[in-house]
Amino acid sequence: xxQAEDLMFERNGCTIFSGVNFHLNEGELLLLQGINGCGKxxxxxxxxxxxxxxxxxxxxxxxxxxxxxxxYLRNITFIGHQLALKSALSPLDNLCWAASSSKxxxxxxxxxxxxxxxxxxxxxxxxxSAGQLKRVALTRLFLSNAKLWLLDEPFAALDFSGVSxxxxxxxxxxxxxxxxxxTSHQDLSLLNIRKIDMSIWCR
Amino acid sequence: xxxxxxxxxxxxxxxFRRELALARSAFGATTAPVLFMFMGVSLIPLALxxxxxxxxxxxxxxxxxxxxxxxxMSIERIFTFDYDDGxxxxxxxxxxxxxxxxxxxxxxxxxxxxxxxxxxxxxxxxVLSLPAEGYLPMMLSIxxxxxxxxxxxxxxxxxxxxxxxxxxxxxxxxxPLYMPIIIFGSATIDFAVNSMDWSFPLAVMGFxxxxxxxxxxxxxAAILRSTLLF
Numbered sequence: 001x002x003q004a005e006d007l008m009f010e011r012n013g014c015t016i017f018s019g020v021n022f023h024l025n026e027g028e029l030l031l032l033q034g035i036n037g038c039g040k041x042x043x044x045x046x047x048x049x050x051x052x053x054x055x056x057x058x059x060x061x062x063x064x065x066x067x068x069x070x071x072y073l074r075n076i077t078f079i080g081h082q083l084a085l086k087s088a089l090s091p092l093d094n095l096c097w098a099a100s101s102s103k104x105x106x107x108x109x110x111x112x113x114x115x116x117x118x119x120x121x122x123x124x125x126x127x128x129s130a131g132q133l134k135r136v137a138l139t140r141l142f143l144s145n146a147k148l149w150l151l152d153e154p155f156a157a158l159d160f161s162g163v164s165x166x167x168x169x170x171x172x173x174x175x176x177x178x179x180x181x182x183t184s185h186q187d188l189s190l191l192n193i194r195k196i197d198m199s200i201w202c203r
Numbered sequence: 204x205x206x207x208x209x210x211x212x213x214x215x216x217x218x219f220r221r222e223l224a225l226a227r228s229a230f231g232a233t234t235a236p237v238l239f240m241f242m243g244v245s246l247i248p249l250a251l252x253x254x255x256x257x258x259x260x261x262x263x264x265x266x267x268x269x270x271x272x273x274x275x276m277s278i279e280r281i282f283t284f285d286y287d288d289g290x291x292x293x294x295x296x297x298x299x300x301x302x303x304x305x306x307x308x309x310x311x312x313x314x315x316x317x318x319x320x321x322x323x324x325x326x327x328x329x330v331l332s333l334p335a336e337g338y339l340p341m342m343l344s345i346x347x348x349x350x351x352x353x354x355x356x357x358x359x360x361x362x363x364x365x366x367x368x369x370x371x372x373x374x375x376x377x378x379p380l381y382m383p384i385i386i387f388g389s390a391t392i393d394f395a396v397n398s399m400d401w402s403f404p405l406a407v408m409g410f411x412x413x414x415x416x417x418x419x420x421x422x423x424a425a426i427l428r429s430t431l432l433f
Binding site: 039040048049050071073074076078080081082083084085086087088091097124 | 217221224225228231287289290292293295297298318324
């Protein structure tokens, strides 16, 4: 469903990576690994269409993601290092804005319950810990209909139970023919993971 | 598990309401521009002579300078917070035309700064002993002019947002674009005080506002898409 061809990216004249080729099928999990600074987050941002590569292209179902951008964006959910949560609002409000509707509040609440957040759902976000905030951001996965999940280190700051909740969620998404592309420094307990070490593309 | 069909058509209204909700939670920062305007105006009778004739002659210009400065100090916030916490990133990858949320944010900025400034401007006029026939034109010109300031300000704010704290760059780029408004805005009040037909400068401001409504949201969308690359 997703195919990257010969991607090259440079910053300030310095090549971050080049010759990046991979493909991602439906129902598949691709785990990007590599040392710090080798361009994992940059690659993910290219795949979200936020950044453009200096060379090469990304195709989704055989079509460049920039030619039919809105169609592509409807199909992805991206959760990066910046969690896009307003610290003055409660997690519930934050997620309701992200879900773009206050009518579906009870669904959002249900999703937060599954993430183990029902106790803090009405506190302002600045009272929450880093791990709890990460859980709030990852609750978007429960609410998403997207086929492709792009996750930048979803397990950073999460505790063991949080990791296992997300792993279960990913497993179910994969069984429903969804795809996941994520970066992580820790190993997953899931089967059928395709790992790519990004250092082969680094200079 | 909720297999919920989430509406993804996040439009003008959602972002408008979101900004208002955020403003309510940061009440102090929201009211700062209006308070700033009042503080500036209240200093004038102290600094200048107590002669009402000379005060009322500078009143139209001074009201507009304070509106402009108050708008300038608040416009940077329109995108920086969203940029810092990643909301802007999520806005850019939501499957919708960017113009809608941007217009929602700008409209909210106007409702939170321009509208209260206009409604409270008679109090300023009282301090500056502006003749009574200048009140209505003043309020109308601030309503129209501040909307223009919010729209044009959002263009420059989107240009400087990815520079981190743009600092002095924002005022430098904005002041030339604000000039027509300060000229015609103070002219509107001036004409009214001197019993001339003040509809002409107000109409020019209306024209500038229409132009800004048509161009600015599209410009902001294009700028955000192309500058937020790093």
